[in-house]
Amino acid sequence: MSAKRQFRIWRGDETGGDLQDYMVEVNEGEVVLDVIHRLQATDAPDLACRWNCKAGKCGSCSMEINGKPRLGCMTRMSTFGDEETVTVTPLRTFPVIRDLVTDVSFNYEKARETPAFAPPADVAPGDYRMQQVDVERSQEFRKCIECFLCQTVCHVIRDHDENKQAFSGPRYFIRAAELDMHPLDTRTDRKEYAQAEQGLGFCNITKCCTEVCPEHIKITDNGIIPMKERVVDRRYDPLVWLGSKIFRRGETPQTSVTTARQGSPTPGSARGGLHSHAGGSHDSQAEAQAQSGVNWHREVPHPTAPAVDDRGKLPLTELTFDRAAAPSPFGDDVTFPLPPEHLNFAHPDQDNKH
Structure with missing residues (x-):
């Protein structure tokens, strides 16, 4: 018909x-x-x-x-x-x-910048062995067909041209996540690279990339959010911060990505002197700019309280800033928990008609 x-x-x-x-x-x-x-x-x-x-x-x-x-x-x-x-x-x-x-060469440029899988030097090709649980952990990300629907719907790429050079996009965040959880990959700086070079911090978890994925990859829940959590564990954990101050005697923390870039280019790095949006810079001038509050031409909040109190103890509360935080997206007159009709959660199986 x-x-x-x-x-x-x-x-x-x-x-x-x-x-x-x-x-x-x-x-x-x-x-x-x-x-x-x-x-x-x-x-x-x-x-x-x-x-x-x-x-x-x-x-x-x-x-x-x-x-x-x-x-x-x-x-x-x-x-x-x-x-x-x-x-x-x-x-x-x-x-x-x-x-x-359309011209999607932007995505292939970002693919070339992503460091490739680095196998162990003492294991010959063909002798790689992995547990099945490790295979299954990253198998979901291998289903990507590179349709770039997640890239085109991501508002960081779609609406902000000034961020494109510092942002790889969700397709390459799941590539970084896949390699970071690969037991045979010898690079240990995948998380730091995602933060300092791929712009992981720009992603604000809108989950629009997951919604349009034709392979139903949980890009945000299984890839981006775990990567963000692993970055935060090392970068912002107060105990890790205190340990770095004690054992490194106040040296500026450097990731392996940053350290390598100061000496010689690492595979996949193509932007030369640009410093990262997170302040993990690659030259002394950019580091000075980041410390003084210049971060991609935007002023960042400065802490108004010392990192330690009068007794030299690390406070458990968050540092205070000289500007108010953003207002709550729920408004000022909302009580919790929110009623179900006000939630925007979409169940993965809601489209399956029984």
């Missing part, structure tokens, strides 16, 4: 473009990519669209359908109403080449 459906597709190139309307035949069981192919065969032979496997495993046909980043080959026409106009646009985060094709 076939019927005519209205499609609105963005046509243009890097100089500009607009949405054009088409009436296209749609058959039962078809996906959006099928309709685009029919449109190319009938009314718009010059329509540019990137695709390859048509099975949801190559990630090539990434596009925005009715405003949501999706794979064209995995979006069934039956999910839309009979009278609903289907609007198809290119990924808005990346530069347009033509029509639905």
Whole structure:
């Protein structure tokens, strides 16, 4: 059974473009990519669209359908109403080449900057052995098909051009998490590298990357949040801080990433003199700027209380700052616990109809 459906597709190139309307035949069981192919065969032979496997495993046909980043080959026409106009646009985060094709080279540049797997020097290829539990722990992240839907929906990349060079994005955060938990990877600075070089601190856990992942990878819960927790364990733990002051006699803490960059470039480092948003800088001038409150051209709060009290003890309370914290997102007149209807939690199985 076939019927005519209205499609609105963005046509243009890097100089500009607009949405054009088409009436296209749609058959039962078809996906959006099928309709685009029919449109190319009938009314718009010059329509540019990137695709390859048509099975949801190559990630090539990434596009925005009715405003949501999706794979064209995995979006069934039956999910839309009979009278609903289907609007198809290119990924808005990346530069347009033509029509639905965008330049996603940003992601490959970030992939080249990510340090590769470093196997043990005393183990020959083919002799690697891992426990099954270690294989399963990182197997979820290996399912990534690099469709870059998580990259395009991430607001740090999408809305803030000034952050792009210092931010790798969720796809490469899960790559760092995968290697950090790999028992045969000999690099011990994956967490510090994610913080100092990949911009892990820019992520504010909106979970939009998890929502659009076609492989249902729990990017935020299983990758980004654990990495943030492991960074905080070492960087901000008060006991670790006190130990560094006692045993290192007040030296400025240096990660292995920072130390290596001061001497010679590490694999995957390509930004030279840029210092990290977290203040983990790579040259003395940038370190001085970070200490004086310059952090990516934004002033940061300065502590107004000493790190230790009059008795030389480390206080358990947090340091106070000279500016008020951000207001609560819940407002000032909210009682806890919140009622269920006010929660925005979405259960992973809520879309499964029983």
